[in-house]
Amino acid sequence: MSKTPTLQQVLYQDVVCRALAEDLGRAGDVTTDAIVAADHPGRAVVVARAAGRVAGLEASLLAFRLLDPDCRAEVRLCDGSDAAAGQEIAQVSARARALLTGERTALNLLGRLSGIATITRDVVARLDGLPTRVVDTRKTTPGLRALEKYAVRVGGGSNHRYGLDDAVLVKDNHVALAGGIAEAVRRVRQSGGHMLKLEVEVETLAELDEALALGVDAVLLDNMELETLREAVRRARGRALTEASGGIRPETVRAVAETGVDLVSIGWLTHSAPALDVALDVVA
Numbered sequence: 001m002s003k004t005p006t007l008q009q010v011l012y013q014d015v016v017c018r019a020l021a022e023d024l025g026r027a028g029d030v031t032t033d034a035i036v037a038a039d040h041p042g043r044a045v046v047v048a049r050a051a052g053r054v055a056g057l058e059a060s061l062l063a064f065r066l067l068d069p070d071c072r073a074e075v076r077l078c079d080g081s082d083a084a085a086g087q088e089i090a091q092v093s094a095r096a097r098a099l100l101t102g103e104r105t106a107l108n109l110l111g112r113l114s115g116i117a118t119i120t121r122d123v124v125a126r127l128d129g130l131p132t133r134v135v136d137t138r139k140t141t142p143g144l145r146a147l148e149k150y151a152v153r154v155g156g157g158s159n160h161r162y163g164l165d166d167a168v169l170v171k172d173n174h175v176a177l178a179g180g181i182a183e184a185v186r187r188v189r190q191s192g193g194h195m196l197k198l199e200v201e202v203e204t205l206a207e208l209d210e211a212l213a214l215g216v217d218a219v220l221l222d223n224m225e226l227e228t229l230r231e232a233v234r235r236a237r238g239r240a241l242t243e244a245s246g247g248i249r250p251e252t253v254r255a256v257a258e259t260g261v262d263l264v265s266i267g268w269l270t271h272s273a274p275a276l277d278v279a280l281d282v283v284a
Contacts (some may be wrong), residue, residue, distance in 0.1 A: 002082035005153040009062070011146040016062045018143075019105040029101040042096030042282060046110070048083035053121045055079050055154040056113030057090060059147060060106040068098035070261040079154050080123075089278070096282070103280045112144075113151040114276035120155025120269050123253055132257035132264055135160045135243070139267040148270045160265055169220065170200045181207060185214045200241070203220055208232050212239050222246045226259060233260040 017099040048054070054077050065071045065171055071094035077083050089110075092099060093243065124134050134157040140148045149159045161167040171182045178184035181200060188198060199218035205228065211219050221232050223246035236242050243263040244256050 002283050004078065005150060007146065008059075009058070012059045013062065015143060015147065016059060016066065016105065016109070018101065019108065020063060020066060023105055024101070029097070032097050032100040036096045036100065038095070038097060040096040041093070041143075042099045043093045044282045045091050045092065046089040046106075047279050047281060048077075048087050048089055048114075049085060049279050050274040051085045052083060052118035053115035053155055054081050054083055054089055054110075054114050055151040056109050059113070060110035061090065061092065063102035063106040063109070064092055064094050064098050067102050067115075070094065071098060079117075081218040087190040092280075099280070099282060107278055107280060108275075109147070111278045112141075112273075113147055113154075114278065116148055116151035116270055116273045117155035118276055119273040120152050120157040122248055123139035123266065123269070124156040124256050126250060126256050127264075130254070130257045132211060132261055133158050134253075134269075135263050135265045136269050137245075137265050137267040138163070139271040141270070152269055154197050155269075157269065158263075162272075166196075168196050168198045170198070172201055172203070172222075182208050182214060184225050185211075185216065199241075202232075205232060205235070208235060212236060216240055218243060220245055220265075222259065226255060229256065229261065230259040 026256065033208055042079040057075065057079055061073050071092065074091040075231055076091070077087065079090045083089060104284055120134065127134065134151060136152045136157060145162070149162065152159060161169065168188050170188065172183050173180050178187060185198065197217045200216045201220040201222050202208045202211055203222050208219060219236055220242035220243045221229055224232060224244070229244060233242050241263070242257055242261045245265040248256055248266050253264055
């Protein structure tokens, strides 16, 4: 990666706090508190047990820092780095209780986000040499959107709209309730601000032509066959941004991109990515 994305702590600190509170419950870490003295120092290494792209390391380390403000970490592989199986990601020094109590929260976050970054990286690599960009969707884990969309960026992908408020996407259900594409677009333009981009989902070339005639900014080409998709791109070229969506898999993503679409949006980057296997090993 040429440049690692950034994510401000304010966007994920509450997530880490809630995860720790969920794990600690009402009585705290009863096992660790019984076995380990409160002042016992500890050191541990965070290791990748499988190869993948690191993402979410700072969020995961925050779990230890919240439990021990004196925690210190030596980062070996920062976000955006590709780890080999068995490679050390970071060394963490803190009170031993903090290391054991924060372990699961830290690894859950690091594994989840690194898994998203890894699968995104692999999909982006399949489009090598093509201008088409890989983007995510809003199919994210509730409460983890900022982190998961960050992980997509770490993997080399781009973000679609962050939420319902930053762009207009007129979908099939909106069209059905409005009574047609033209009426849905009219209502949006009547109520929306001038800064909002307007994208319309279409499933046929006839719907595409109608949307293009209305001067929309982008068209979401939903579940189209490759030949139809190619023709849709031809008709929209120079008039609207084109986004292919629906059922796109790693084995089909390049063929979709080769139709000339500007974007391919893939929901499973965030809703189905397998977690990267990471571990915390205490150093005696």
